[in-house]
Amino acid sequence: MNPIFKSHEKDFMRIEADQVCVDYNGTVALYDASLNLKAGSICGLVGMNGAGKSTFFKALMGFVRPSRGKIRINGIKVNQAQKEQSVAYVPQNEGIDYSFPVSVWDVVMMGRYGAMNIFRIPRESDRRAVVHALERVDLLDLRERPIGSLSGGQRKRAFLARAIAQRASVLLLDEPFSGVDVPTEKLMAELFLQFRQEGHTILISTHDLNHVRDFCDFVVLINKTVLAYGETSEVFTSENLNKTFGGIPPNPLSGPTSSKDFVNE
Amino acid sequence: MSEFLISITPIDWLLDPLTHDFMRRALMVSALVGGVCGLLSCYMTLKGWALMGDAVSHAVMPGVVVAYALGLPFSLGAFVFGVGSVALIGFVKQKSRIKEDTVIGLVFTGFFALGLVLVSKIKSNIDLMQILFGSPLGISRSDVNQTLIISFIVISILLIFRKDLMLYCFDAKHARSIGINTGILHYLLLTLLSLSAVVGLQTVGIILVVAMLITPGATAYLLTDRFDQMTLLAVISSSFSSILGVYISFWSDIETGGSIVLVQTLIFLIAFLFAPRYGIFKNQTFMNNN
Numbered sequence: 001m002n003p004i005f006k007s008h009e010k011d012f013m014r015i016e017a018d019q020v021c022v023d024y025n026g027t028v029a030l031y032d033a034s035l036n037l038k039a040g041s042i043c044g045l046v047g048m049n050g051a052g053k054s055t056f057f058k059a060l061m062g063f064v065r066p067s068r069g070k071i072r073i074n075g076i077k078v079n080q081a082q083k084e085q086s087v088a089y090v091p092q093n094e095g096i097d098y099s100f101p102v103s104v105w106d107v108v109m110m111g112r113y114g115a116m117n118i119f120r121i122p123r124e125s126d127r128r129a130v131v132h133a134l135e136r137v138d139l140l141d142l143r144e145r146p147i148g149s150l151s152g153g154q155r156k157r158a159f160l161a162r163a164i165a166q167r168a169s170v171l172l173l174d175e176p177f178s179g180v181d182v183p184t185e186k187l188m189a190e191l192f193l194q195f196r197q198e199g200h201t202i203l204i205s206t207h208d209l210n211h212v213r214d215f216c217d218f219v220v221l222i223n224k225t226v227l228a229y230g231e232t233s234e235v236f237t238s239e240n241l242n243k244t245f246g247g248i249p250p251n252p253l254s255g256p257t258s259s260k261d262f263v264n265e
Numbered sequence: 266m267s268e269f270l271i272s273i274t275p276i277d278w279l280l281d282p283l284t285h286d287f288m289r290r291a292l293m294v295s296a297l298v299g300g301v302c303g304l305l306s307c308y309m310t311l312k313g314w315a316l317m318g319d320a321v322s323h324a325v326m327p328g329v330v331v332a333y334a335l336g337l338p339f340s341l342g343a344f345v346f347g348v349g350s351v352a353l354i355g356f357v358k359q360k361s362r363i364k365e366d367t368v369i370g371l372v373f374t375g376f377f378a379l380g381l382v383l384v385s386k387i388k389s390n391i392d393l394m395q396i397l398f399g400s401p402l403g404i405s406r407s408d409v410n411q412t413l414i415i416s417f418i419v420i421s422i423l424l425i426f427r428k429d430l431m432l433y434c435f436d437a438k439h440a441r442s443i444g445i446n447t448g449i450l451h452y453l454l455l456t457l458l459s460l461s462a463v464v465g466l467q468t469v470g471i472i473l474v475v476a477m478l479i480t481p482g483a484t485a486y487l488l489t490d491r492f493d494q495m496t497l498l499a500v501i502s503s504s505f506s507s508i509l510g511v512y513i514s515f516w517s518d519i520e521t522g523g524s525i526v527l528v529q530t531l532i533f534l535i536a537f538l539f540a541p542r543y544g545i546f547k548n549q550t551f552m553n554n555n
Contacts, residue, residue: 097435119425119428
């Protein structure tokens with residue numbers, strides 16, 4: 001039953017959420033949300049703003065305590081999974097202060113902090129992990145640059161590199177496609193496929209349906225609860241999407257085509 | 266006075282004050298306090314806690330008065346009220362619909378007013394002017410010892426948790442997701458703020474101590490894109506300001522706290538105008554080469 005050992009098996013459950021309820025001071029943000037994700041899968045978490053996507057993320061990261069239900073990451077409790085560096089969070093570009101005086105190297109090295117001692121002094125293995133992560137996102141040449149001098153796509157890649165350096169098995173990505181250039185999008189697509197092959201599990205929170213169709217094996221449609229969940233081809237029906245977005249098509253600005261074009265296919 | 270100034274050489278200007286015991290003490294304490302506050306100011310400016318610094322530094326006032334009246338070390342009283350004000354701000358914010366900056370303004374002025382009332386009511390030899398404006402030139406031996414101990418504590422904690430606090434300021438979510446207890450870091454930073462306000466008010470007084478806690482950080486922030494360099498520059502500029510401020514105060518017979526903060530502000534202005542990358546008149550060749 002050792003989770004480290006089991007995590008190499010193909011059918012190993014990376015994320016298990018069982019009837020999770022979250023409320024903030026009596027206001028229900030999420031109820032009865034259940035989800036099981038195997039090792040080596042990419043899953044889109046789709047819903048409107050305020051539908052509970054970020055609440056679900058916070059619950060998976062242990063930032064909010066569910067009032068009911070339970071969550072397991074790699075078969076263990078969330079706070080233990082955090083300590084084992086199992087969960088990496090890739091923030092939205094908007095959520096970061098880019099005038100902060102840190103270099104790309106510094107940011108990626110932050111992915112190693114959890115594995116270091118209390119003084120956070122990098123060892124040779126930490127430096128190697130950072131170099132390797134920077135190579136995978138093609139940012140090694142820019143490692144000395146201040147994080148604020150990067151383009152939107154490069155910034156996103158820097159934070160992906162931080163997650164790679166952390167060697168987390170579960171990656172939570174918040175709107176990873178917003179403000180990203182074409183080369184970065186291609187690189188991310190390749191990376192996601194590699195991650196899947198390596199047995200990582202990726203959960204992508206987005207309202208961008210086109211990218212979900214292109215990238216995700218599974219989809220979770222969410223509106224205060226899990227409305228539908230399963231393989232992308234089966235879940236993306238017009239009926240389900242209408243339920244998710246309450247009959248309103250998703251913002252056309254978020255993708256080249258609207259949801260109508262998509263469901264007609 | 267001006268004749269006197271003309272008649273001395275720069276060497277004398279620097280060395281003469283050192284012949285006085287009180288000046289050696291004032292210079293040492295001011296430089297140390299400048300360093301401590303300068304180091305912390307980096308975290309305050311990056312975290313956006315300038316208002317919190319202002320609040321805590323004012324809120325320690327009643328603590329200082331009560332401690333003096335009871336014959337306790339004034340740092341103890343100041344510390345209790347500093348942390349107490351922060352806890353109260355958190356409590357009122359959580360339990361009411363009032364926005365945070367309003368709560369901060371409300372709590373610290375309330376504490377400060379309480380301090381003023383206590384000074385006038387408790388008949389003692391407390392010098393209100395000394396609390397409000399500081400007096401490094403008249404600092405007592407026991408106060409020096411307190412400053413040394415508190416400075417040592419603050420610097421040690423800041424050095425040990427340097428990276429964690431930096432990460433907490435930059436991306437608290439990531440810090441939490443890798444199992445770092447950000448709640449502890451939050452209160453640790455607030456505690457360090459209270460302690461620094463306590464040592465800072467010795468040299469520049471309660472009213473101006475917030476300058477010690479933000480100006481050096483803001484200056485350094487304009488000069489570099491590296492966190493380590495920023496902390497170093499903040500400490501250097503802050504200590505330098507303190508020393509120069511004390512010298513100017515000695516020779517020109519002007520108020521010491523004001524003199525120190527004015528030097529800090531001038532250094533900030535120079536950085537604001539001429540910083541290579543972020544100044545108003547930034548160096549074009551520097552920009553092109555980078």
